[in-house]
Amino acid sequence: MLWEGISEFVAVAEKNSFTQASQQLGISTAQVSRQITALEKRLNTKLFYRTTRKVSLTEEGQIFYQHCRGVLDGLEAAERAITNLQAKPQGTIKLTAPVTYGEQQILPLINNFIQLYPEVEVTAFLTNQKMDLVENGFDLAIRIGNLADSTLIAKKLSQRSNYVCAAPSYIKKHGMPHSLSELEYHSCLMGTNDYWRFIDSGKERNIRLSGRLRYNSGVALADAALKGLGIVQLPNYYLQDHIDSGQLITLLDNYKIPNETIWALYPHNRQLSAKIRLLIDYLAKELTE
Known part of the structure; x- marks a missing residue:
């Protein structure tokens, strides 16, 4: 009635x-x-x-x-x-992700995903800029760290760690820093920021540093660290294999910042289709294994 x-x-x-x-x-x-x-x-x-x-x-x-x-x-x-x-998943998925994390972690998994679902097509745009999903027509975004308040729906996929590392050859020659104040006496391999992030007495602290090398490439910075050119702070996906093999040694672990969350975001006003839901679930499963 x-x-x-x-x-x-x-x-x-x-x-x-x-x-x-x-x-x-x-x-x-x-x-x-x-x-x-x-x-x-x-x-x-x-x-x-x-x-x-x-x-x-x-x-x-x-x-x-x-x-x-x-x-x-x-x-x-x-x-x-x-x-x-x-429904059988089909059609195009348009997504955006950070450049390096997208290259190393997300896109290889996307390649596996479309092998499982051959009727799905994927267009990926890698950028470190925060793209407007609705304005730019994206179905999905991968973001790292704290999220700004928005109308987007967020699902946790995984976490990343950040390490400070150096090669045994560097430590043998220059010694190992035991406090944040000692970093200014070491060769620090810098990225696009002129500071490194730490937790000191329970609070996040940014330490401004300088060094002989400054690259906007995590791969190049990790290579420099492996060759004993200095100390580096980078996410785990650049360093984990080298840490596990003993080629790099973690430093200042007591000051290590907490793990950062990897998020999948999608617009609130868009119905979550079978292909998007399956992709998010697949990424969450593979990234946490």
């Missing part, structure tokens, strides 16, 4: 015409009119102003329309959600 006349009412409200509403719904104009009349009687209020030339909403009709439109949108979204669960 509560649903009777709702679809007809919304169609007339949006078309401003009983005739066009009937054509949209595939029913007769007379049936649309009967449903609206019955709805107004049930609500005991007038929803439309009717003349021979024009149909428009009353003030009460405007309020009722806003609520009914939301209800129908929710019903359509619920039906799409069920359909997506049963």
